[in-house]
Amino acid sequence: MWYPTWALRHPWLSQDKPARAIESLVPRVEISEPGTYFVPIAGAVEYYGGEEALCEEIERELDPFGGDCRIGVAAGPFASYQAARMTTRSKPIHIVRDDAAFLAGLDVSSIGSDELAGTFRWLGITTLGALAELPRDAVIARFGRPGLEAHRRASGTDRDASPRSIPQDPMVESHFDPPIDDFEQASFAARNLAQRLMGNLAPYRIAPHRVIVTAIAADGTARSRTWRSADPFSERSLVERVRWQLRSWIDGSSAGIRDGLITLRLEPGDLSGSGRQMALEEDAKGVEETQRAFMEVQTIAGRENMLVARPQGGRDPGEQVSWSRWGDEADTADRDLTAPWPGRIPGPAPALIPPEPIPFAVTWIEGVPDQVRLRSSCVPVLSWAGPWRKVGRWWEGEGASDRYQIVTPAGAYLCEVRDGRTYLLGVYD
Amino acid sequence: MAATLQRMVDSSTYHQRDFAQVKDLLSLAPGQIAGLKGIPGSGLTRIGLSLLAPYAAHGPLAYLDVRGWASPLAAWEMGIPHDRLVIVRSSDLVAWGRIVAILLDGARGVYAEVPAGVRDQALYRLAAKARIKRTPLVLRPITGELPSGVAHLYLKAREVLWEGTEAGHGSLMFRRTLFEVSGRATGGMWRMIEVEDDGTNDLRVVSHVGTQTSLVVAG
Numbered sequence: 001m002w003y004p005t006w007a008l009r010h011p012w013l014s015q016d017k018p019a020r021a022i023e024s025l026v027p028r029v030e031i032s033e034p035g036t037y038f039v040p041i042a043g044a045v046e047y048y049g050g051e052e053a054l055c056e057e058i059e060r061e062l063d064p065f066g067g068d069c070r071i072g073v074a075a076g077p078f079a080s081y082q083a084a085r086m087t088t089r090s091k092p093i094h095i096v097r098d099d100a101a102f103l104a105g106l107d108v109s110s111i112g113s114d115e116l117a118g119t120f121r122w123l124g125i126t127t128l129g130a131l132a133e134l135p136r137d138a139v140i141a142r143f144g145r146p147g148l149e150a151h152r153r154a155s156g157t158d159r160d161a162s163p164r165s166i167p168q169d170p171m172v173e174s175h176f177d178p179p180i181d182d183f184e185q186a187s188f189a190a191r192n193l194a195q196r197l198m199g200n201l202a203p204y205r206i207a208p209h210r211v212i213v214t215a216i217a218a219d220g221t222a223r224s225r226t227w228r229s230a231d232p233f234s235e236r237s238l239v240e241r242v243r244w245q246l247r248s249w250i251d252g253s254s255a256g257i258r259d260g261l262i263t264l265r266l267e268p269g270d271l272s273g274s275g276r277q278m279a280l281e282e283d284a285k286g287v288e289e290t291q292r293a294f295m296e297v298q299t300i301a302g303r304e305n306m307l308v309a310r311p312q313g314g315r316d317p318g319e320q321v322s323w324s325r326w327g328d329e330a331d332t333a334d335r336d337l338t339a340p341w342p343g344r345i346p347g348p349a350p351a352l353i354p355p356e357p358i359p360f361a362v363t364w365i366e367g368v369p370d371q372v373r374l375r376s377s378c379v380p381v382l383s384w385a386g387p388w389r390k391v392g393r394w395w396e397g398e399g400a401s402d403r404y405q406i407v408t409p410a411g412a413y414l415c416e417v418r419d420g421r422t423y424l425l426g427v428y429d
Numbered sequence: 430m431a432a433t434l435q436r437m438v439d440s441s442t443y444h445q446r447d448f449a450q451v452k453d454l455l456s457l458a459p460g461q462i463a464g465l466k467g468i469p470g471s472g473l474t475r476i477g478l479s480l481l482a483p484y485a486a487h488g489p490l491a492y493l494d495v496r497g498w499a500s501p502l503a504a505w506e507m508g509i510p511h512d513r514l515v516i517v518r519s520s521d522l523v524a525w526g527r528i529v530a531i532l533l534d535g536a537r538g539v540y541a542e543v544p545a546g547v548r549d550q551a552l553y554r555l556a557a558k559a560r561i562k563r564t565p566l567v568l569r570p571i572t573g574e575l576p577s578g579v580a581h582l583y584l585k586a587r588e589v590l591w592e593g594t595e596a597g598h599g600s601l602m603f604r605r606t607l608f609e610v611s612g613r614a615t616g617g618m619w620r621m622i623e624v625e626d627d628g629t630n631d632l633r634v635v636s637h638v639g640t641q642t643s644l645v646v647a648g
Contacts, residue, residue, distance in 0.1 A: 411470015
């Protein structure tokens with residue numbers, strides 16, 4: 001059975017209060033994205049005596065919030081959303097009687113995928129009506145799952161609205177005895193708490209846009225801070241925010257947590273189900289799984305030991321990598337990647353680079369490498385290339401050095417001769 | 430550039446069937462495990478990364494770096510985008526198995542150096558988990574060898590030959606490595622293959638491909 005549904009666009013308010021206001025008239029609102037609500041209104045239409053009457057009631061209910069309220073009424077969420085988008089400030093309500101006819105005239109770009117719309121346009125399909133006339137099997141065969149979604153939308157059969165049911169009290173808290181006065185311990189507790197909160201909300205497929213972090217110290221003082229996000233918090237982003245907050249309270253100059261932390265509380269607000277309409281569920285799940293796994297590894301290995309890297313300019317291979325901790329904002333690269341870097345070692349790059357140049361036992365005979373000591377044995381140098389001269393920052397006291405590529409029967413090495421001593425810079429593995 | 434493995438073979442000397450088998454030799458299907466054996470410098474890191482590179486299109490890859498020497502430069506050259514590689518540095522033998530197990534849950538491919546002292550049972554468990562999670566896994570023991578039956582594809586470096594350098598002139602350009610290949614990927618046989626690496630994202634399997642010797646089973 002297909003129920004009439006209407007969409008309400010309210011782009012500037014926090015999500016929860018308008019949703020509650022609507023729910024005082026029509027139970028169970030689906031929050032699609034910030035400012036957009038989907039509400040099944042089959043029963044309410046009969047109760048209020050028609051769609052127009054119901055829309056006017058809702059307008060009155062939302063009046064205290066002010067703002068620009070737009071309402072679209074149609075049989076499906078996609079059509080109702082498009083109807084709401086076609087409203088104007090002077091005529092904020094658009095009621096669609098025939099979804100198929102309404103959608104048929106819309107431009108194909110309305111399906112929400114620029115790439116797919118571009119392909120359709122290239123094929124001469126410029127309206128949703130033309131798309132809906134194509135055999136669905138053919139569209140699926142050519143475009144797969146995205147094509148099916150597009151065809152469903154164009155036909156006005158995208159999906160039912162699935163309203164939320166908000167958990168009564170989603171707040172979570174942890175108590176600590178003895179009190180925690182160390183940031184790392186508090187951070188670990190915060191991670192568990194955030195996971196618990198997101199785990200509690202996951203069955204409802206909603207996530208908060210706002211979280212109040214409250215910490216109660218052993219001396220009884222409570223501190224709280226509200227964090228907001230334009231996108232719903234993910235588990236990772238929430239953990240980050242709570243960690244930042246705790247760091248500022250515990251390690252900050254204000255000494256906000258006296259005698260240790262005894263209670264940590266997270267109160268979510270502005271709950272949204274926007275994740276529901278994102279990519280295929282398995283993809284979203286994959287991303288979440290990855291984040292969770294990496295966070296767990298980070299806990300075991302330490303934050304300093306889970307790294308991502310970006311290319312940057314430099315003469316030595318070790319200089320050409322800009323490291324940052326996984327999950328942190330990447331720092332701006334110190335060295336310009338596009339600069340010429342004279343003296344740069346040509347590729348291929350060594351696959352193994354010691355954190356610091358280490359002494360390398362090379363026997364030189366009249367400036368030519370002759371033997372290399374690897375562990376307990378000496379191997380002859382088969383061939384070599386270089387030197388590539390590197391002039392250091394002489395104004396800072398850095399000397400010059402020469403880099404060589406040395407080939408032995410055991411492999412090839414990049415080494416540096418500085419102040420008469422040889423150091424290993426990399427192994428071509 | 431996406432990583433590609435180009436395979437060349439002197440087809441006049443080998444049967445078509447051999448060529449078809451060899452074509453898939455240097456690739457790793459989801460859930461398969463590759464073992465690498467050889468001293469640093471034999472090119473195994475690049476080979477291992479090239480096996481995983483195709484999976485970077487689907488999500489991040491993880492490199493468990495026991496020695497603390499891993500450089501992402503080679504990975505980038507093998508076609509792994511810089512934002513698709515996470516390097517975990519840990520030499521903790523106790524935590525090693527746990528870290529690999531968790532990475533198999535989250536990453537689309539895992540390259541793990543195996544520290545000395547990891548028990549065979551731990552490796553068998555990880556291999557089973559990789560198969561269940563359908564995550565390709567490359568294991569590179571720092572010392573010793575993998576226990577039998579763990580790796581689908583086992584590569585042992587035998588010889589390395591570099592070209593491009595000559596008495597102070599030129600630079601390293603071209604590496605030819607002779608590998609002994611065994612495991613289920615070769616159907617119970619072992620083969621000698623030669624891989625050419627010119628430092629780009631192309632590896633070429635060249636002469637000796639298809640050379641195979643029947644595995645002598647005594648008993």
